[in-house]
Amino acid sequence: MKRDPLHIKSSGSExxxxxxxxxxxxxxxxxLDVSYFKPGEEVWAAIPPWKQGTLSEFVAASANEISRKPQSLSHTEAASLPYVGLTAWSAMRQVGGLxxxxxxxxxVLIFGASGGVGTFAIQLMKAWGAHVTAVCSQDANELVQRLGADSVIDYKAGNVKEQLKALPLFDFILDNIGGSTEEWAPELLKKWSGATYISLVTPFLVNVDRLGVADGMLQTGVTIGRKAVKHLCKGIHYRWxxxxxxxxxxxxIATLVDAGKIHPVIDQVFSFAEVPKAFQKVEEGHARGKTVINVTNKK
Ligand SMILES: NC(=O)c1ccc[n+]([C@@H]2O[C@H](COP(=O)([O-])OP(=O)(O)OC[C@H]3O[C@@H](n4cnc5c(N)ncnc54)[C@H](OP(=O)(O)O)[C@@H]3O)[C@@H](O)[C@H]2O)c1
Structure with a gap:
């Protein structure tokens, strides 16, 4: 229903x-109304979840969803950035005000720094001049340092909470992990100074699946409201x-890419015929940047 609310009663299927x-x-x-883009131009985009996806030769997108591709990147490289870039942008720029x-x-502290969103977020923060502490596993240490992280914490080497408590307090936390992390990590923020905790791991979809659209949204609204108030009383902002x-x-983002401030981080490239294998790889976790599908076998 959320994907296609206008046609819920019509026959046929997506x-x-x-x-x-x-x-x-x-x-x-x-x-007919599109004048900003012309046939033949190279563009990139992340298509909203309520539209058909992009693993195909032709993709329909609205003009306000697409942008001219960074000139310095191949299509394979460019395809690795829009979704994680816009997610990090929403969290840090739009919601977080950075x-x-x-x-x-x-x-700035980033949990899950070695994945798609994390590798982009490190670079965005370094492009804007912040001090970045990245939390990842030891084998991603070199990668996140290469992307600019000033300090790296290995979450598999002993008590990550104690390791982080030994550092000066933070102004901003991006949580790509969720779960028990958000029970203790807000303590690492400066109090009463506008410091913000942003989580990308929300119960929104789980609630809607479990309770239906209306009750699921209501439950989600109650949860975020309760958490925001609880943290506000402790002197920090909590947001999803x-x-x-x-x-x-x-x-x-394209301007930052062409200025050499943000680089694509590609874990692995698969051909279109290998899509099932690519999804299997993504499901196994431990991403180091993004998995890309090359639909046409051109760069
Ligand atoms: N709200 C939204 O609209 C939105 C949009 C996009 C993504 N998300 C969510 O944001 C999260 C991050 O997305 P993503 O695309 O970056 O995921 P991803 O590419 O799968 O990256 C997750 C990274 O976290 C690492 N990791 C796992 N457990 C960790 C821990 N305890 N501490 C530190 N690092 C840990 C993983 O590597 P190792 O396991 O090897 O350590 C992996 O590199 C996901 O939960 C995703 O569902 C939300």
Missing amino acids: FPLTLGRDVSGIVMECG KEDNCSNKR AFFTPSGPYLDE
Whole structure:
């Protein structure tokens, strides 16, 4: 119902469902009202979840969802960035209020720093001048340092809470892990100074699946309200963030990419025929950046 509320009672089905959110490719045709983009232009985008996905030769997108691809990247490289980039942008820029001119004196902590969102978030924060502490496992240490992390904590080497408590307090925490982390990690923030804890791991979809749309949304609203108030009483801001499709935000990300401040981090590239294998790899976890599908076998 959430995916297609206007056609809930009509016959037919959206299946087979096309998976994939990221796309980088060439504009084939434009709608009559589209003047900003022209056929033949190279563009990139992350398509919203209520539309068919991108693992196909042709993808339909709205003009406000796409952006001109960074010139310095191949399509394979560009396809690794929009979804994680826009998710990190939503969390840090839109919800968290961080930006180029207010980050230079900020201490930022990123949990799950070695994955898709984490590797992008480290680079965004370094591009804006923040001090970044990354939490990941030991084998990702070199990767996150190469991306600019100032300090790296191995969550598998003993008590991660004690390791982090030994460091100065933080202004901002991005939580890509959720679970028990958010029970103790907010203590690592400075109190009464506008410090913010943003979680990307929310019960929204689980609640809707379990309770239905209305009760699920209600339950989710109650949970976020309760958590926000509880943390506000302790002197910190607690928020959830969600991926937001946006061509204009991708334009800003493309500028950072072409300036050499953000680089794609690609774990593995699969051909279209190998899509099941690619999903199996993603399901196994331990991502180091992104898994990309090359649909056309061109770069
Ligand atoms: N709210 C939204 O709209 C939205 C959008 C996108 C993603 N998300 C959520 O955000 C989270 C991150 O997404 P992603 O795409 O970056 O995932 P990902 O690519 O799978 O990365 C997760 C990373 O975390 C590491 N990790 C696992 N347990 C850890 C721990 N306890 N401490 C530190 N690192 C740990 C993993 O490596 P090791 O296991 O090897 O350590 C992996 O590198 C996911 O939960 C995803 O569902 C939410």
